[in-house]
Each structure stands twice: as structure tokens, then as C-alpha cells.
Amino acid sequence: MSKINALVNMTLAAIIYPFKKTEFKNGNIWLIGGHAGDIYDDNSKFLYEYILNNHKDVDIYWVVNEDSKVKNKIPGKILIKGSIENYLYYYNAKVIVFSHAPSADIAPYNFAIPILNKFHENVFKVFLNHGSISFKKRKPMNAKLKKLIDDLMRSYNMATAISEFEKDIMVNEWKMSEDAVCVVGSARHDNLPLNEKSKNRDILYMPTWRDWIKFGSGEFTETQYFINIMNFLNDERLNDILEKNDVNIKFYMHHLMHGFIDDIKENITGKRIIFLDKDVTVADEITSSIANITDYSGVAVDFLYMDRPILFYQFDKEKYKQEVDSYIDLDNEMFGSIAYNKDQAVDELIRLIESGFEVKKNQEDARNKFFRYNDNGNCNRIYNSILKKLNNI
Incomplete structure (x- = not known):
């Protein structure tokens, strides 16, 4: 209206x-x-x-x-x-x-x-x-x-x-x-289910939005955001391990960035990348996913609450700190697995899949900090x- x-x-x-x-x-x-x-x-x-x-x-x-x-x-x-x-x-x-x-x-x-x-x-x-x-x-x-x-x-x-x-x-x-x-x-x-692994092997990938991209004047496909996400999702080693282990990556574009989703869809080569609609119930996707990949999205805290593994792929950390910044110290207070470039992200995700989606021990300390209640x-x-x-x- x-x-x-x-x-x-x-x-x-x-x-x-x-x-x-x-x-x-x-x-x-x-x-x-x-x-x-x-x-x-x-x-x-x-x-x-x-x-x-x-x-x-x-x-x-x-x-x-x-x-x-x-x-x-x-x-x-x-x-x-x-x-x-x-x-x-x-x-x-x-x-x-x-x-x-x-x-x-x-x-x-x-x-x-x-x-x-x-x-x-x-x-x-x-x-x-x-x-x-x-x-x-x-x-x-x-x-x-x-x-x-x-x-x-x-x-x-x-x-x-x-x-x-x-x-x-x-x-x-x-x-x-x-x-x-x-x-x-x-x-x-x-x-959110507590102390319970997901019954399927889908990984939810939810990068957050960037206001300097959404409101910027440049071509989306020339941004580091697009390039780093595409290099990761199209990586040959990554797609081989997904196929070998029957694992899918469900990709949800932040609703404030969803106008760019076609640029990503059109350039994906992997068969194990599933695109979620803007209007999907994200809560259902969270509960049904065995692990999370994000950069700076609060959805990581939901996975922390469920005690499920998290991979942070922060390819633009310094730029993000400059433009947005974080209440969590991105240099000293992070939890889960962390990657700053495509190769590190692929290595960490392969390690996670081959470990049977094992949760890193550092997530327990983070749980004690972020939640008074876990019920x-x-x-x-x-x-x-x-x-x-x-x-x-």
C-alpha cells in the first residue's frame, strides 16, 4: 500500500x-x-x-x-x-x-x-x-x-x-x-530441536546482505560478494564431495538481496546446489538442515542453539567491519569453523562432511555465552x- x-x-x-x-x-x-x-x-x-x-x-x-x-x-x-x-x-x-x-x-x-x-x-x-x-x-x-x-x-x-x-x-x-x-x-x-541431528544431509547456506551492494550502482556480477560465492559453490572438489556423500547445499539469498538471485542461478554448475524461494519458511529450513554455512548472519546462533556445526565463510571481513561491524569480535570471539577464502571454505566443508558433521568444541563455550535458556x-x-x-x- x-x-x-x-x-x-x-x-x-x-x-x-x-x-x-x-x-x-x-x-x-x-x-x-x-x-x-x-x-x-x-x-x-x-x-x-x-x-x-x-x-x-x-x-x-x-x-x-x-x-x-x-x-x-x-x-x-x-x-x-x-x-x-x-x-x-x-x-x-x-x-x-x-x-x-x-x-x-x-x-x-x-x-x-x-x-x-x-x-x-x-x-x-x-x-x-x-x-x-x-x-x-x-x-x-x-x-x-x-x-x-x-x-x-x-x-x-x-x-x-x-x-x-x-x-x-x-x-x-x-x-x-x-x-x-x-x-x-x-x-x-x-x-528448534535440541540435542538432535537432522535426519537428512542438507546444508543451509545463508549469506547475509550487503547494503553497499544493494544500494550501489555497480554490476552485481562484478562484486566480490558474487565472485567469492560463485567460486565456492562451483568448486570442483566441493561438488565432488557433495555428490560422493549424497549431500546438498540449500542456498537462501537474503530477502533484501533476492533481486540478484537469477545472476547466481544462471552461473551455477553443480548439481547439488538447491535454491530456496524468498517466501520459504526459513525456520523449517533451519530445523531440517544438518549444518550451516554463513558469513555474518544471525542464523548461525540458531544452529548454535541446536548444537549443530557452523562454517563461517568471511571472504570480506575487513570490508564488513568497516561498513557494518559486529557486536561479536570477528577476530577473537568466533566459534565453529572459519574460512576467509574459497580454498579454506572448501577444505573446512570437506573436513566437516568427512567427520560425520562433528560439532567443534569451541561451540560449547559460545552456547554458554549466548543463551541463558536452552529449552x-x-x-x-x-x-x-x-x-x-x-x-x-
């Missing part, structure tokens, strides 16, 4: 609001969303389904884009993001839950509109984050919006963290309220923390 249509609908909903208020009186309305209304996945999805199935007293709605490919796959009740109905329910909601930001996931532009932003102040705001805080330092895509975004994050009533490591970053670097940040675990981790009770803890804070307001 266009910005103009959303703003018109927001205004119309505000005009209608006083006349509709009695219809919502005493309602226990919760709105939840994620990935800017486009994708049904990550922490928001799993908390939504937990509440939908276990707490019938909550009138919960998932907020989704009108043109989202997953709109008809979402269980329960939905609201179309930016519609008059969306804003009316938002104005009468008790709780909103989001993985990115209220404007992106729940009610477009409301926070920035004078007078109407009183509804943002009134509702209880829960920030789930869309993944773990690990390899990407938070920064606004537009530096001019930094103060607005900082003020927005300080307005959240509750935010979830998986460890004291994460809470320290959120409080001391993001300047969020210490009382708001709760170490309760990650909702999506409840979907399947995160959604329950998050829900109870919301109720506790609501009752204390």
Missing part, C-alpha cells in the same frame, strides 16, 4: 474512532507482525501461534501486506497493513508485538504523525527483534532518521533478549530502558513477562 493511501486511511480511522470506540470496549486486542508485513516467519510467527493456540482470551491479529504471497497461509485472523481496519484495531489495541518496528510491522507512519502518535504512547509495545543480536551493529538506513529511531526504541515497554550479552548491548549501546529489556529467550528457538519455554516466558508488565502499569 502506498504511503499516501496509508496516511489517508490513518486519518479516516482517527475520524471514525470516537464513533466505534464502544465496539472495542473491554477488548483484549493484540496486534502482531514482522518483516514489514511481507513474510510470515521469525520470532513474531512463533509467538503468534503460541498465543493463538494457548491463550484464547487474547483477541490476536496478524498484520500483513495486501500483496504478500503468504497472506492466505496465515492461521487465525489477519489485518491488511495500512487499511482503515488496521488503524482502527491499532487505536483500540492493548498490546502490539513486532520484530522490526511498529511502523514497519503494525501501523505505518503513525509514530511520526503529531496528535495521532498518542495512540503509539497508549499501547503496550513489545519488541521481539527478528533474530539474535550478533554480527550486525544497528544503524539506520538513513542517518537523518537516527534520532527518531533512537526515540522510538526508547518508547518500547518491553524488549526480549536471549542473554545478558544481548541485554547489555540493548541497554548500553541502544540506550533502551533496563527495566524494559527482559532476558526471556527467543520465540523462534522454541521451534523450549521461551514463548511462555515472553507471554508471562508481557502480562506481568501489563499488570504493573
Whole structure:
């Protein structure tokens, strides 16, 4: 939905609001969303389904884009993001839950509109984050919006963290309220099997995105990102070992880079490389994969949670540190296997396959650092923390 249509609908909903208020009186309305209304996945999805199935007293709605490919796959009740109905329910909601930001996931532009932003102040705001805080330092895509975004994050009533490591970053670097940040675990981790190897032999390869490439003007096929990924996936030794051991590499292009996927598809020579669609449920691919290859994606933390092997292929570490940087010290705090060029990556992956997908011992220390909890009770803890804070307001 266009910005103009959303703003018109927001205004119309505000005009209608006083006349509709009695219809919502005493309602226990919760709105939840994620990935800017486009994708049904990550922490928001799993908390939504937990509440939908276990707490019938909550009138919960998932907020989704009108043109989202997953709109008809979402269980329960939905609201179309930016519609008059969306804003009316938002104005009468008790709780909103989001993985990115209220404007992106729940009610477009409301926070920035004078007078109407009183509804943002009134509702209880829960920030789930869309993944773990690990390899990407938070920064606004537009530096001019930094103060607005900082003020927005300080307005959240509750935010979830998986460890004291994460809470320290959120409080001391993001300047969020210490009382708001709760170490309760990650909702999506409840979907992850514990102490259990995958039954198949698929390896999930998920490189993260690069803003200097996505918003750059050069040819994608001339970037080091493209060249290093292609050299790795097309390596003859790699493809021989995959074929010999009946192993596939499932390649998932980050959704913000997915516009370049055809350039990679068209240049692949190996038969054991499987391309995943942008709208695939990534959580399912994580749980069904025996190991992970990434560069700086937080998906590595999911594999760490499951105690499954991880290979970091960081062919542009210095450039990444300069452009993005990491909360984890990329020189001294890494875990799993690490490769900085194609040959090292192939060597490490061959070693991993021939070892029967053995987990490196250094992952145990990392598990102790990154998780306070390693169980399947995160959604329950998050829900109870919301109720506790609501009752204390």
C-alpha cells in the first residue's frame, strides 16, 4: 500500500474512532507482525501461534501486506497493513508485538504523525527483534532518521533478549530502558530441536546482505560478494564431495538481496546446489538442515542453539567491519569453523562432511555465552513477562 493511501486511511480511522470506540470496549486486542508485513516467519510467527493456540482470551491479529504471497497461509485472523481496519484495531489495541518496528510491522507512519502518535504512547509495545543480536551493529538506513529511531526504541515497554550479552548491548549501546529489556529467550528457538541431528544431509547456506551492494550502482556480477560465492559453490572438489556423500547445499539469498538471485542461478554448475524461494519458511529450513554455512548472519546462533556445526565463510571481513561491524569480535570471539577464502571454505566443508558433521568444541563455550535458556519455554516466558508488565502499569 502506498504511503499516501496509508496516511489517508490513518486519518479516516482517527475520524471514525470516537464513533466505534464502544465496539472495542473491554477488548483484549493484540496486534502482531514482522518483516514489514511481507513474510510470515521469525520470532513474531512463533509467538503468534503460541498465543493463538494457548491463550484464547487474547483477541490476536496478524498484520500483513495486501500483496504478500503468504497472506492466505496465515492461521487465525489477519489485518491488511495500512487499511482503515488496521488503524482502527491499532487505536483500540492493548498490546502490539513486532520484530522490526511498529511502523514497519503494525501501523505505518503513525509514530511520526503529531496528535495521532498518542495512540503509539497508549499501547503496550513489545519488541521481539527478528533474530539474535550478533554480527550486525544497528544503524539506520538513513542517518537523518537516527534520532527518531533512537526515540522510538526508547518508547518500547518491553524488549526480549536471549542473554545478558544481548541485554547489555540493548541497554548500553541502544540506550533502551533496563527495566524494559527482559532476558526471556527467543520465540523462534522454541521451534528448534535440541540435542538432535537432522535426519537428512542438507546444508543451509545463508549469506547475509550487503547494503553497499544493494544500494550501489555497480554490476552485481562484478562484486566480490558474487565472485567469492560463485567460486565456492562451483568448486570442483566441493561438488565432488557433495555428490560422493549424497549431500546438498540449500542456498537462501537474503530477502533484501533476492533481486540478484537469477545472476547466481544462471552461473551455477553443480548439481547439488538447491535454491530456496524468498517466501520459504526459513525456520523449517533451519530445523531440517544438518549444518550451516554463513558469513555474518544471525542464523548461525540458531544452529548454535541446536548444537549443530557452523562454517563461517568471511571472504570480506575487513570490508564488513568497516561498513557494518559486529557486536561479536570477528577476530577473537568466533566459534565453529572459519574460512576467509574459497580454498579454506572448501577444505573446512570437506573436513566437516568427512567427520560425520562433528560439532567443534569451541561451540560449547559460545552456547554458554549466548543463551541463558536452552529449552523450549521461551514463548511462555515472553507471554508471562508481557502480562506481568501489563499488570504493573
